[in-house]
Amino acid sequence: AQSVTQPDIHITVSEGASLELRCNYSYGATPYLFWYVQSPGQGLQLLLKYFSGDTLVQGIKGFEAEFKRSQSSFNLRKPSVHWSDAAEYFCAVGARDDYKLSFGAGTTVTVRA
Amino acid sequence: DAGVIQSPRHEVTEMGQEVTLRCKPISGHDYLFWYRQTMMRGLELLIYFNNNVPIDDSGMPEDRFSAKMPNASFSTLKIQPSEPRDSAVYFCASSLIIAEQYFGPGTRLTVT
Numbered sequence: 001a002q003s004v005t006q007p008d009i010h011i012t013v014s015e016g017a018s019l020e021l022r023c024n025y026s027y028g029a030t031p032y033l034f035w036y037v038q039s040p041g042q043g044l045q046l047l048l049k050y051f052s053g054d055t056l057v058q059g060i061k062g063f064e065a066e067f068k069r070s071q072s073s074f075n076l077r078k079p080s081v082h083w084s085d086a087a088e089y090f091c092a093v094g095a096r097d098d099y100k101l102s103f104g105a106g107t108t109v110t111v112r113a
Numbered sequence: 114d115a116g117v118i119q120s121p122r123h124e125v126t127e128m129g130q131e132v133t134l135r136c137k138p139i140s141g142h143d144y145l146f147w148y149r150q151t152m153m154r155g156l157e158l159l160i161y162f163n164n165n166v167p168i169d170d171s172g173m174p175e176d177r178f179s180a181k182m183p184n185a186s187f188s189t190l191k192i193q194p195s196e197p198r199d200s201a202v203y204f205c206a207s208s209l210i211i212a213e214q215y216f217g218p219g220t221r222l223t224v225t
Binding site: 032034036042043044045046049090094095096098099100101103105106 | 117144146155156158161163168169204206208211212213214215216217218219
């Protein structure tokens with residue numbers, strides 16, 4: 001079965017600074033990988049996804065993520081953070097023959113002025 | 114599209130009462146998922162359906178929980194009787210493409 005680890009529970013970043021959120025997965029083959037964002041009191045919104053092909057994927061809101069097979073990682077990045085990016089971010093992994101997703105515990109991002 | 118719709122958004126009930134949560138998936142999506150989110154356990158998959166048929170209910174905590182999908186546009190999650198430890202946010206999600214899920218806004222359940 002697949003699993004996801006998000007090593008950072010909480011990250012604080014200054015507005016305008018860059019952001020990188022770490023995600024490591026465990027799966028025997030090439031997985032499907034996702035990043036979701038959850039604002040307070042809201043559901044999860046899909047930011048971006050990796051299925052195959054180019055290992056650098058672009059998402060909404062200026063986010064990108066890079067799939068590194070050798071490191072079993074799928075880290076999320078944003079060059080310049082806005083105050084509205086304060087939220088909780090979840091990495092998820094899915095198997096290619098299964099509709100279920102396994103979610104990480106989440107990373108809470110705080111943006112300071 | 115309106116996205117996944119859940120009702121109610123908030124539910125407060127007393128221990129022992131029956132609770133029914135409702136979900137309308139995105140039109141055309143043939144997979145529907147119910148999740149529970151708590152601080153202690155994070156996001157847990159409870160059950161999922163394909164074409165209205167339950168495929169995997171291994172995440173359902175116990176017999177007090179039941180879920181149905183009578184048609185492609187409606188699903189319910191019922192807790193009877195409810196207990197304080199059932200307090201959580203319950204999400205419904207739907208999917209058309211494998212593993213790509215779209216979430217509703219959630220129902221915040223408080224059992225006193």
